[in-house]
Amino acid sequence: METTTSNGYAFLTIVIIAVMLLLVMALTLILFFYLSRxxxxxxxxxxxxxxxxHQKEMLLAAIETQEEERKRIAQDLHDDISSKLNVVSLNAQFLLEEEMEGEELKQMLTQVLQITNATLDTSRKIAHNLLPPILEKFGLGAAIEEVCEEYHKSKKVSVTLDNKYQTSFLAEQEELHVFRIVQELLNNSLKHGKATEIAVSIATDVSSGLTLVYRDNGKGFDVDKAxxxxxxxxxxxxxRLEILKGNINYKSKPGEGVLVAIKIN
Structure with a gap:
C-alpha cells in the first residue's frame, strides 16, 4: 500500500514538474516572440x-528650389523688364510734353521701338525658362537638343548629344522633370566643374525604361562627401527623380570629371 502511494506521489510530482517545465517553455517562447516582435x-x-x-528632405529641397526659381524670376522681371518699361514710359512722357519734329522725333521713336523689342525678347526668355515652348510642342528629345545646342553655341563648352528618345515616351510633366535635370547638370558642369567638354546620351526602351548618361571633363568631386x-x-x-521613381548614380573623383547615370523605369 505504501509502495503504491509512493508511486502515486512520484507520478504526481513528475506530472507537476512536466507541467511546470511546459509552462516555463511556453512563457519563454511567448517572451521570445514578444521581444522578437x-x-x-x-x-x-x-x-x-x-x-x-527622406521624403521631408526631398520636399524641403523642392520647396527651396521653387523659392529660388521665384526669386530669380522676380529679379529678372525687376532688373530687365521693369527698368526697360520705365525708360519707355519716360520717353513716351517726353514725347507728349515736348514738341518734336523731323530727325529728333524719329530718333526718339526708334529708341522706344528698340527698348520695346528688347523687353519682348526678355519676356520670351523668362517664359522659355518657365516652360520651354519647344518642350510643349515637340517633346523632351527636341528640348534637350535645343538646350545642348545653346550651350554648344556659347563657345564656352563643347556639347555632344546622342538622342534616342522616343516621342511621348514619358508624360508631359515627367518630361519637364527630366529636362530640368539635364539643365541642372549642364549648369553644374559650367558653374562648378568648369568643364570644356560634355557628352549627353538619352535612350528609351519599353522593357528597360529611360536611360540618361551624362559625362563631363570638369573638376570632378568626392562623391561620398557630396x-x-x-x-x-x-x-x-x-x-525630381523621387517624383519620377527613378534612381541616379554618380562616378567622379577630383580632377577626373563626372559620370552620371540616371534610370527611370
Whole structure:
C-alpha cells in the first residue's frame, strides 16, 4: 500500500514538474516572440522614420528650389523688364510734353521701338525658362537638343548629344522633370566643374525604361562627401527623380570629371 502511494506521489510530482517545465517553455517562447516582435516593430518604425525623413528632405529641397526659381524670376522681371518699361514710359512722357519734329522725333521713336523689342525678347526668355515652348510642342528629345545646342553655341563648352528618345515616351510633366535635370547638370558642369567638354546620351526602351548618361571633363568631386552635404542642385535633381521613381548614380573623383547615370523605369 505504501509502495503504491509512493508511486502515486512520484507520478504526481513528475506530472507537476512536466507541467511546470511546459509552462516555463511556453512563457519563454511567448517572451521570445514578444521581444522578437518588439525588435521587428522597432526596426519598422525606424525604417518608416527614415523614409519620412527622406521624403521631408526631398520636399524641403523642392520647396527651396521653387523659392529660388521665384526669386530669380522676380529679379529678372525687376532688373530687365521693369527698368526697360520705365525708360519707355519716360520717353513716351517726353514725347507728349515736348514738341518734336523731323530727325529728333524719329530718333526718339526708334529708341522706344528698340527698348520695346528688347523687353519682348526678355519676356520670351523668362517664359522659355518657365516652360520651354519647344518642350510643349515637340517633346523632351527636341528640348534637350535645343538646350545642348545653346550651350554648344556659347563657345564656352563643347556639347555632344546622342538622342534616342522616343516621342511621348514619358508624360508631359515627367518630361519637364527630366529636362530640368539635364539643365541642372549642364549648369553644374559650367558653374562648378568648369568643364570644356560634355557628352549627353538619352535612350528609351519599353522593357528597360529611360536611360540618361551624362559625362563631363570638369573638376570632378568626392562623391561620398557630396552625398553627405548635398547642395541645392543635387537636392533638386534627387527631388525630381523621387517624383519620377527613378534612381541616379554618380562616378567622379577630383580632377577626373563626372559620370552620371540616371534610370527611370
Amino acid at each position: 518588439k525588435k521587428v516593430v522597432k526596426k519598422e518604425l525606424e525604417k518608416q522614420q527614415l523614409v519620412i525623413g 552625398m553627405l552635404k548635398k547642395g541645392l542642385g543635387l537636392q533638386n535633381i534627387e527631388s
